[in-house]
Amino acid sequence: MKPRLDAHKEHVRNDPHRTQAYIPNGLEPCDEVNECLNSLVMTCNEDYSAEEARAVQRELKDISSDLREISNLSEGEMERVALDYIFAVYKDQGIPALDVSANNKEDKTAHLKRIVFDIPNSNKIDGMQESHQFAFPYLDNYDKMAENELRLLTKDSSIPDLKNKTISFVGAGFPLSAIMYHIHSGAQIHLVDIDKGACERAKAFLDICAEANIIHRDDFSVTQGDASKIKYTRKSTSDIAAQASKEMADASELQSDVLVFAAALPSEIKAAALKNVSSLGLDVINRCTSEANNLLYPSTKLSSLQKNYGLENGDRVFTPEKVMYPEYAYRNKTFKNAAGIPVNKNGVPAIETDKINQNTAQKINVAVNTESRDTVMH
Incomplete structure (x- = not known):
């Protein structure tokens, strides 16, 4: 797979604004890829x-970089193929609409599963390659992940009501996380991705979900943009719906109440984006990995970003306020402090996610670095 990975990297270097679709990399769903x-x-x-x-990490250290690339690219291909199959399924048949009286999160989540998995899984399309008729089976993971990440935002680890708030996601892809955040919290959602194709697929999928009465389309917006060059600020407008429904061609500033960074976002992009975060009350959720899961995604925990990209030397101070661990990492990394609160070795309060979800996530506080400011002033 190394030559294919190298060819993919060269394509990305030659198209930094993602104006074209990625070249085939041999990692789309098929028996061999799925098994590996x-x-x-x-x-x-x-x-x-x-x-x-x-x-385990030491044993695989020499190939860890390639493993992360393979994992990341194959996940992207899986999402692309699953979305394309969804589009093909509903091209020639009606989209079943959820009854307007079924307005709770359980009904919406169940209907989303029907749209994403049950109906595609029961269809067969003549002339389409068998491996491309891939029904996405992992919605439960996104449901649990969204529920637990939202718990990072509250002191008592309850799920917040965010009906008057906006959440921005850096990384559009298959926007199931964003939809589940909305279903659980009621928040307006803004998606940003550098990849033109990812943005177009996200919009098309949101249109399907709106027709299915799972979401209101004007609660979601999608923008193509370079995450490392966007300024992230706390939303100041009171016209939330108008802001959320505005589809911008590109973004230089993104206003929201909560900012979520995808785990697969490259380390250097995530570090640059963090440097562009305003310190005025914007909540940041950083999806990352722990322990052996570091072989699936780049290490983008705050401590790694601070160590490798000099975040501690800028005009912002970044502090982890709370962390969510998968079950095994929670057991290995936490203990109860004198107050009986589960914390990690750095004293950061921790919550445990369901076994089905293997992600780690951090809530990061951003403040002004007064020492840096004083140095500049003198």
């Missing part, structure tokens, strides 16, 4: 002790 990726994910998600997890 499943083996990698299962290896990373075994119930390891902390020592065992470190041993």
Whole structure:
């Protein structure tokens, strides 16, 4: 797979604004890819002790970079193929609409599963390659992930009501996380991605979900933009619906109440984006990985970004306020402090997510670096 990875990297270098679709990389769903990726994910998600997890990472250190690339690209291909199949399924048949009286999150989530998995899984399209008729089976993961990440935003770890708030996601892809955030919290959603194709697919999928009465389309917007060059500020407008429904061609400033960084966002992009975050009350959720799962995505925990990209030397101070761990990492990394609160070794309060969800996420506080400011003033 190395030549294909190298060809993909060269394509990206030659098209920094993602004006074209990615070249085929051999990692779209098929029996061989599915088997290999499943083996990698299962290896990373075994119930390891902390020592065992470190041993696995040491053993695979020499190929860890390629493993992350393969995992990231295959996930993107899986999402692309699944979305294209959804579009093909509903091209020639009606989209079933949820009854308007079914307005709770359980009904909406169940209907989303029908749209994403049940109906596509029961269809067969003549002339379409069998491996491309891929019904996406992982909605439950996104449901749990969104629910637990939202708990990072409250002191008592409850799910907040965000009906008058806006959440921005850096990374559009298959926007199931964004939809589940909306279903759980009521927030307006803004999606940003550098990839033109990802933005177009996200818009088309949101249109389907709106026709299915799962969402209101004007609660969502999608913008193509370079995350490393956008200024992220706290939303000041009171006209939330108007802001959320505005589809911008590109973005130089993004206003929201909560900012979510995807785990697969490259480390250098995430670090640059964090440097562009305003310190005026914007909540930041950083999706990342722990222990053996570091083999699936780049290490983008705040501590890694601070160590490798000099975040501690700028005009912002970044502090983890709360962290969500998957079940095994929670067990390995936390203990109860004198007040009986589960914390990690740095004293950061921690919550545990459901076993089905393997992601780690941090709530990051952003403040002004007064020492840096004083140095500049003198």
